[in-house]
């Protein structure tokens with residue numbers, strides 16, 4: 350083999366290593382300063398990205414296998430990667446100060462991810478998260494089912510929200526008083542997969558799995574597809590207990606839904622608008638453009654459901670073990686602190702639970718702000734809202750607790766370790782709204 354062929358082979362093998370889902374060599378992820386071209390400016394915007402991509406590469410893994418990720422931190426500050434929603438070894442959860450040391454600039458960390466659950470997940474840093482996520486560090490993580498279904502297309506939409514200045518740079522102040530007094534940092538440029546109002550082309554009759562992920566720093570979305578009906582088949586990475594029609598579904602930071610969407614056979618030439626309806630003023634997120642083509646026959650199959658996964662009946666005799674009151678105080682490192690039972694992280698009201706015993710926790714929001722509460726390493730079921738039965742037909746890893754609302758959840762601690770529990774509005778978390786659930790064997 351001559352030198353140039355060898356170089357070509359090396360490059361091809363390198364690319365395969367990055368892209369191939371099931372490669373044995375580690376997948377390489379680098380956090381690095383790079384540039385990104387938004388359509389609004391003549392100049393490129395300095396961002397922080399994984400592998401130079403906005404958003405980071407979509408990682409594909411196979412259910413039941415172990416995926417190794419070699420994370421190299423090329424930023425000028427420490428970082429880490431958290432694998433949102435994945436039930437993995439606690440040591441791989443990516444939380445500096447809890448499950449690992451921060452990964453220093455120039456250093457790497459090998460994550461070994463045993464992929465227990467198939468579904469839609471995502472990854473992002475868990476260090477200086479308010480800034481690191483906002484500057485672009487995030488990506489989608491898909492764990493493929495061993496039993497494939499004949500979707501016409503499997504589509505990933507990572508919803509994001511940037512706060513950009515007129516000169517094309519990212520607004521450089523984080524955890525500001527304004528962010529902390531409100532629902533965190535809401536931007537002025539919503540994107541899907543880094544694109545502003547992307548046009549998505551389909552053929553009439555296609556049956557599409559549309560995975561929606563809210564990767565924003567703080568913005569909450571309620572996506573609406575005008576004129577098309579769809580079913581929700583999975584929430585937060587797990588198949589639903591029962592498939593249900595997609596109407597208003599609030600996607601707070603961290604949440605995912607998988608939609609089953611069939612483009613009508615007679616829709617050739619039509620355009621459907623997807624808009625956000627969470628905010629008082631609706632705005633366009635994307636459009637679906639149906640090609641004026643011969644209609645296909647939609648594939649027929651029934652997506653899987655999970656009726657027996659942590660059913661509500663499991664918690665009928667369980668008393669609420671812990672109530673976590675969510676509120677703000679004066680103080681903390683930003684002047685306003687967000688507390689759980691009046692405590693600021695790391696001086697938190699932590700709990701420890703034995704393995705395998707069903708538990709109930711109530712999040713009681715005493716504030717007038719929004720708190721999407723996320724528990725690492727476990728799925729839970731919403732059982733009650735404001736003391737009234739409100740069992741959801743799916744499980745979650747993140748639940749939005751509205752102003753003055755209380756939400757009671759049930760879960761079974763199944764993986765030993767110290768699991769972070771926090772508000773997914775990044776500046777609320779940074780300002781103290783974090784605690785842990787320690788699961789002891």
Ligand SMILES: [Cu+2]
Nearest residue numbers: 720772774777
């Ligand atoms: Cu919050």
